[in-house]
Amino acid sequence: DAGVIQSPRHEVTEMGQEVTLRCKPISGHNSLFWYRQTMMRGLELLIYFNNNVPIDDSGMPEDRFSAKMPNASFSTLKIQPSEPRDSAVYFCASTPPGGREQFFGPGTRLTVL
Amino acid sequence: GENVEQHPSTLSVQEGDSAVIKCTYSDSASNYFPWYKQELGKGPQLIIDIRSNVGEKKDQRIAVTLNKTAKHFSLHITETQPEDSAVYFCAASQVGGGADGLTFGKGTHLIIQP
Numbered sequence: 001d002a003g004v005i006q007s008p009r010h011e012v013t014e015m016g017q018e019v020t021l022r023c024k025p026i027s028g029h030n031s032l033f034w035y036r037q038t039m040m041r042g043l044e045l046l047i048y049f050n051n052n053v054p055i056d057d058s059g060m061p062e063d064r065f066s067a068k069m070p071n072a073s074f075s076t077l078k079i080q081p082s083e084p085r086d087s088a089v090y091f092c093a094s095t096p097p098g099g100r101e102q103f104f105g106p107g108t109r110l111t112v113l
Numbered sequence: 114g115e116n117v118e119q120h121p122s123t124l125s126v127q128e129g130d131s132a133v134i135k136c137t138y139s140d141s142a143s144n145y146f147p148w149y150k151q152e153l154g155k156g157p158q159l160i161i162d163i164r165s166n167v168g169e170k171k172d173q174r175i176a177v178t179l180n181k182t183a184k185h186f187s188l189h190i191t192e193t194q195p196e197d198s199a200v201y202f203c204a205a206s207q208v209g210g211g212a213d214g215l216t217f218g219k220g221t222h223l224i225i226q227p
Binding site: 004031033035042043044045048050055056058059091093095100101102103104105106107 | 114145147149154155156157158159162164202208213214215216217218219220
């Protein structure tokens, strides 16, 4: 079975550009989480959805960040405009109904020059 | 919000010895405490978890203990092997309480010396 799929795996962009990260959760899972990992701050929760509805977005750093989940099999995390301090690895994770274990994708390594 | 502290940040042990990683949390409402292992270039992978109504859980060479009163929990790995080398993260959350997102500790880099 396919796990959580993230694309792209690597993204290099210049400051001020728009960046869109994509996630396909495991089929049948109904909760989806976005995390960011940096050396300084570790793994931080940005936002999570339950049944496509955003439940907690208190971790979204600023208005430059936005996330959507238009259907059960797809989510995006957008940064506009991007800044060098946004450079990090962004992970998507999903859980099944009633489940606790979060299954993580391989991550997207974002570098903003 | 929840705050999770993890120690040590780096742990080096001889192959075959035991390793212990400790975490504390701040929010008494947290009820779920997973441990994740992250290998280089990969996403975190769950290795064991414990709920707040259980004090200890074991799975082969891995065990986790939870002290709700003191708000701390620990990961124990016995008979360590080279493939145990990785970064380990503890986490806490309130599953089912509208706060299912995980709050992670800063991680422990476990090095198994041959």
